[in-house]
Amino acid sequence: MKAASMNAHPSLLIGEPVKIQDGSAQPHAMVRFETVAKTYPAYRGKPGVVALQGIDFSIARGSITGVIGRSGAGKSSLVRLINGLEKPSTGRVVVDNRDISALTGRELRLAQRSIGMIFQHFNLLSSRTAADNIALPLEIAGWSKADIKARVTELLALVGIADKHDRYPSELSGGQKQRVGIARALATRPSVLLSDEATSALDPQTTRAILDLLANINRELGVTIVLITHEMSVVRQLARDVVVLDAGRVVESGHVADIFTHPKHPITQSFLAEASGDSLPVSLASRIVQEPGSHAVIRVQVRGAGAGDTLIARLARELGLDVSLLSARIDEIGGQHVGSLVLGIPVSDSGGEGATTRTLAWLSQYQVSAERLGYVA
Numbered sequence: 474m475k476a477a478s479m480n481a482h483p484s485l486l487i488g489e490p491v492k493i494q495d496g497s498a499q500p501h502a503m504v505r506f507e508t509v510a511k512t513y514p515a516y517r518g519k520p521g522v523v524a525l526q527g528i529d530f531s532i533a534r535g536s537i538t539g540v541i542g543r544s545g546a547g548k549s550s551l552v553r554l555i556n557g558l559e560k561p562s563t564g565r566v567v568v569d570n571r572d573i574s575a576l577t578g579r580e581l582r583l584a585q586r587s588i589g590m591i592f593q594h595f596n597l598l599s600s601r602t603a604a605d606n607i608a609l610p611l612e613i614a615g616w617s618k619a620d621i622k623a624r625v626t627e628l629l630a631l632v633g634i635a636d637k638h639d640r641y642p643s644e645l646s647g648g649q650k651q652r653v654g655i656a657r658a659l660a661t662r663p664s665v666l667l668s669d670e671a672t673s674a675l676d677p678q679t680t681r682a683i684l685d686l687l688a689n690i691n692r693e694l695g696v697t698i699v700l701i702t703h704e705m706s707v708v709r710q711l712a713r714d715v716v717v718l719d720a721g722r723v724v725e726s727g728h729v730a731d732i733f734t735h736p737k738h739p740i741t742q743s744f745l746a747e748a749s750g751d752s753l754p755v756s757l758a759s760r761i762v763q764e765p766g767s768h769a770v771i772r773v774q775v776r777g778a779g780a781g782d783t784l785i786a787r788l789a790r791e792l793g794l795d796v797s798l799l800s801a802r803i804d805e806i807g808g809q810h811v812g813s814l815v816l817g818i819p820v821s822d823s824g825g826e827g828a829t830t831r832t833l834a835w836l837s838q839y840q841v842s843a844e845r846l847g848y849v850a
């Protein structure tokens with residue numbers, strides 16, 4: 474099979490080359506980082522810290538973008554540059570076609586009204602009811618009492634807690650508090666919503682409900698969402714694009730479906746390996762050993778409905794192997810179906826150990842990401 478004819482089977486092709494979008498080439502982006510660096514100066518004997526360097530990428534208008542990275546990678550600094558709480562040491566941060574890094578005083582405060590933010594611990598005022606927490610940014614913006622009342626009623630309904638109008642934060646569940654936080658962040662009709670680990674303090678079911686709400690808000694209001702998170706499942710479920718930060722640099726960025734199926738950078742690979750470590754059925758995981766056995770166990774990821782069946786059939790036919798399917802699951806990642814298949818490749822019969830090598834080479838021709846997990850007896 475020649476490379477040219479392989480392109481006739483797009484369902485087998487996954488992971489196009491990673492594109493780091495150049496900020497300057499995206500005039501219609503919602504957020505553009507143009508050669509940004511951020512250094513926190515030395516303070517009281519502590520040395521200065523380079524938090525971000527060489528940051529050059531853009532976030533598309535109306536998209537949902539996840540920002541992932543280890544602790545200290547620079548995620549919070551990146552977000553504080555977007556809402557103007559920090560200034561870059563060099564470069565520009567352009568939000569909705571305005572250079573937010575150049576604004577100060579009243580101009581900055583006005584620009585900040587179009588950038589909402591939600592937090593891990595909700596940051597609600599305990600002395601105010603849900604309605605009064607949501608009203609706060611409108612009071613600051615100088616809205617009339619009647620307009621505030623109408624807008625707050627609308628927002629409570631939008632986030633699904635119309636009946637909690639007069640409740641204090643202490644009377645609300647975590648999910649309800651985050652709904653108040655979301656309503657407050659949307660009060661002044663921002664074009665960007667920044668989320669700093671907004672679901673990290675919530676249980677899985679509540680997390681799912683809040684992510685669904687954010688997806689609806691993105692779809693219905695067109696708000697661009699930027700999520701900082703350490704939870705790969707959040708990026709997988711909600712985001713279309715992802716930016717991976719390591720030691721203050723963007724090491725990988727692009728569509729979630731591309732990057733999660735074909736991670737190039739070791740830091741991305743290790744994030745995904747940690748996140749998928751428990752994805753094998755226990756009955757299979759407990760049988761996998763590292764000493765050679767009768768079958769090599771290979772995990773592959775394929776994109777598109779039906780791509781897995783096609784792959785196995787062609788692998789068996791073209792290499793003449795008796796391939797067995799040990800496990801399979803299909804996830805929706807960045808709005809696309811991605812199948813994770815675990816294959817058993819016979820090593821003891823005619824093909825010998827060479828069958829595994831030939832299988833891996835065959836898969837790599839198709840740019841299918843594959844890893845050998847070990848052997849089963």
Ligand SMILES: Nc1ncnc2c1ncn2[C@@H]1O[C@H](COP(=O)(O)OP(=O)(O)OP(=O)(O)O)[C@@H](O)[C@H]1O
Nearest residue numbers: 513522523524542543544545546547548549550551
């Ligand atoms: N105000 C500050 N003054 C000095 N150094 C800072 C300040 N804020 C962050 N840093 C440093 O900058 C680097 C990046 O920090 P940042 O908080 O942006 O990372 P992060 O990826 O958000 O980490 P975490 O996940 O732990 O919150 C770290 O070395 C941190 O110690």
